[in-house]
Amino acid sequence: MNPKSLLRWRFPLTGIPRTARGVTSAQSASTLRAWYARIAHVYDAVVPYVSEEARTEALSRLNVTNGEQVLDLGTGTGLALLSLAGGNSKGWTEGVDLSTEMLRRARRRMKRIPHARYGLRQADATSLPYPDDSFDVVCSSYLLDVLPPTDRHEALQEMKRVLRSGGRVGAVTLTHPERALERLWVGMARALPFLAGGARPVTLRPSLQDTGFIVTDGSTHCQAGLRSAVYLATLG
Numbered sequence: 001m002n003p004k005s006l007l008r009w010r011f012p013l014t015g016i017p018r019t020a021r022g023v024t025s026a027q028s029a030s031t032l033r034a035w036y037a038r039i040a041h042v043y044d045a046v047v048p049y050v051s052e053e054a055r056t057e058a059l060s061r062l063n064v065t066n067g068e069q070v071l072d073l074g075t076g077t078g079l080a081l082l083s084l085a086g087g088n089s090k091g092w093t094e095g096v097d098l099s100t101e102m103l104r105r106a107r108r109r110m111k112r113i114p115h116a117r118y119g120l121r122q123a124d125a126t127s128l129p130y131p132d133d134s135f136d137v138v139c140s141s142y143l144l145d146v147l148p149p150t151d152r153h154e155a156l157q158e159m160k161r162v163l164r165s166g167g168r169v170g171a172v173t174l175t176h177p178e179r180a181l182e183r184l185w186v187g188m189a190r191a192l193p194f195l196a197g198g199a200r201p202v203t204l205r206p207s208l209q210d211t212g213f214i215v216t217d218g219s220t221h222c223q224a225g226l227r228s229a230v231y232l233a234t235l236g
């Protein structure tokens with residue numbers, strides 16, 4: 001790590017515009033884009049240690065069949081995309097994210113499986129560049145808890161639009177803490193939202209149901225004191 005990035009890591013608010021420091025519980029797309037540009041270089045060194053279990057559970061429960069059309073929404077550095085595309089050599093796996101810096105890292109990660117059939121695209125989850133009924137599966141880990149409520153609603157509508165009838169959704173979000181240590185993390189995420197990439201606990205089940213999804217299963221997972229929820233849903 002060079003001295004400049006060390007300084008950014010130790011003093012993460014250095015250089016962040018005042019408006020981007022965040023005092024509210026939900027951030028605009030432009031703020032999120034600025035934040036992820038700044039934290040992309042440390043994302044993989046930190047986030048898997050608090051999120052891998054829930055993400056892996058969602059991927060395993062989604063049980064993608066080789067040959068399916070799969071969308072990973074808010075793909076970030078491609079942690080889920082690698083696994084989704086790795087088992088889908090006869091289908092197509094598409095990763096979408098708002099942040100070019102996060103996508104750059106996803107592109108680098110995907111070089112590990114050079115023959116995979118996948119695409120990476122910069123786009124806003126609230127306005128996806130795909131026709132209706134394009135995908136069999138939509139996976140989204142730790143995106144819907146980052147979006148402001150209006151954008152979350154629009155992203156869910158977009159997930160529904162691009163998913164075929166009978167299609168499956170696997171969504172992972174931070175969820176509400178149950179123990180003291182978990183409350184500490186959430187308090188920190190609220191006090192320093194930039195450090196948490198804007199993520200905060202949400203209850204997704206009612207939003208999924210209001211959008212028209214049938215929630216078929218759900219579980220929570222606590223890893224290193226951070227509690228995540230996994231939701232499996234279908235489009236009837």
Ligand SMILES: C[S@@+](CC[C@H](N)C(=O)[O-])C[C@H]1O[C@@H](n2cnc3c(N)ncnc32)[C@H](O)[C@@H]1O
Pocket residue numbers: 029032033036047055073074075076077078079080096097098099102123124125126140141142143146147151197199
């Ligand atoms: C917490 S990260 C999750 C990344 C990855 N899915 C994972 O599980 O590690 C949230 C990601 O959502 C992206 N994001 C934020 N707002 C977005 C939007 N409106 N549309 C698409 N991606 C967005 C961010 O750039 C970031 O890469």
